[in-house]
Amino acid sequence: MDRPIAPDPLLNMTGSGGRTASTFDVNYFFDRGTNSPSICKFCRDLHNRNPAEFDNKYPSRMIQYSKNTATSTLRLHIEKFHLLDYLDLALQKDRDWPIQVKVVKDCITNGYSLQELKSLVDRGVGLKNLPPHPVIPTPNPGSGDTNDDHRSGTPPFSIAIFHKSLVNFIIADDQSLQVVECKEFRRLLLLLKSDLKESDIPHCTKIKSSIIQAWKDYFVVLKTELQVHTLTYIEST
Numbered sequence: 001m002d003r004p005i006a007p008d009p010l011l012n013m014t015g016s017g018g019r020t021a022s023t024f025d026v027n028y029f030f031d032r033g034t035n036s037p038s039i040c041k042f043c044r045d046l047h048n049r050n051p052a053e054f055d056n057k058y059p060s061r062m063i064q065y066s067k068n069t070a071t072s073t074l075r076l077h078i079e080k081f082h083l084l085d086y087l088d089l090a091l092q093k094d095r096d097w098p099i100q101v102k103v104v105k106d107c108i109t110n111g112y113s114l115q116e117l118k119s120l121v122d123r124g125v126g127l128k129n130l131p132p133h134p135v136i137p138t139p140n141p142g143s144g145d146t147n148d149d150h151r152s153g154t155p156p157f158s159i160a161i162f163h164k165s166l167v168n169f170i171i172a173d174d175q176s177l178q179v180v181e182c183k184e185f186r187r188l189l190l191l192l193k194s195d196l197k198e199s200d201i202p203h204c205t206k207i208k209s210s211i212i213q214a215w216k217d218y219f220v221v222l223k224t225e226l227q228v229h230t231l232t233y234i235e236s237t
């Protein structure tokens with residue numbers, strides 16, 4: 001018998017239907033009613049605290065949109081003004097709603113993790129036009145690669161990339177998650193980088209949730225790609 005297809009983790013909602021989950025982000029940022037305008041709660045609160053200062057600082061910022069405004073337009077507002085709050089929300093444990101803010105989705109497609117994106121935004125880096133995420137190449141002895149140390153594609157060290165590489169290592173080599181608990185393995189990592197701290201190396205629980213999160217994020221990307229391919233196919237027939 002065929003193995004059952006893995007269910008979409010994003011449809012595994014408790015209490016709410018898939019439709020609610022797909023607009024969770026928009027409803028989190030906006031007050032929306034069937035017959036009332038959509039108002040950004042974050043901007044409204046900021047405005048109410050000091051209206052004069054708000055109008056002076058953000059003279060052209062729109063807070064209120066008509067009731068018929070598409071969620072894609074509301075997400076542009078989130079992308080433009082509340083990206084850090086959005087990434088914080090997306091990073092919450094057990095997220096069960098899909099990433100639909102375009103710039104974030106594009107970056108995930110390019111190989112960035114939400115955590116990496118958050119630290120970039122934190123540092124004031126714009127997410128548009130980021131280069132594809134650096135990948136660690138798999139050495140291929142038969143490729144005739146003359147680059148002796150295979151370091152040309154190795155990204156500079158950061159804790160986020162280190163964690164992502166650990167996840168990649170476990171997935172690619174079908175390693176047990178317990179490998180990160182192995183004392184010798186942890187000592188080896190510490191040996192390779194002198195300023196790495198024991199607390200920088202994640203434990204099993206953290207690695208497990210990172211793998212599940214990576215799977216959820218790539219599932220969104222895969223679903224989008226399948227939709228695009230289906231549309232392209234329909235359009236070309």
Ligand SMILES: [Zn+2]
Nearest residue numbers: 040042043081
């Ligand atoms: Zn706003």
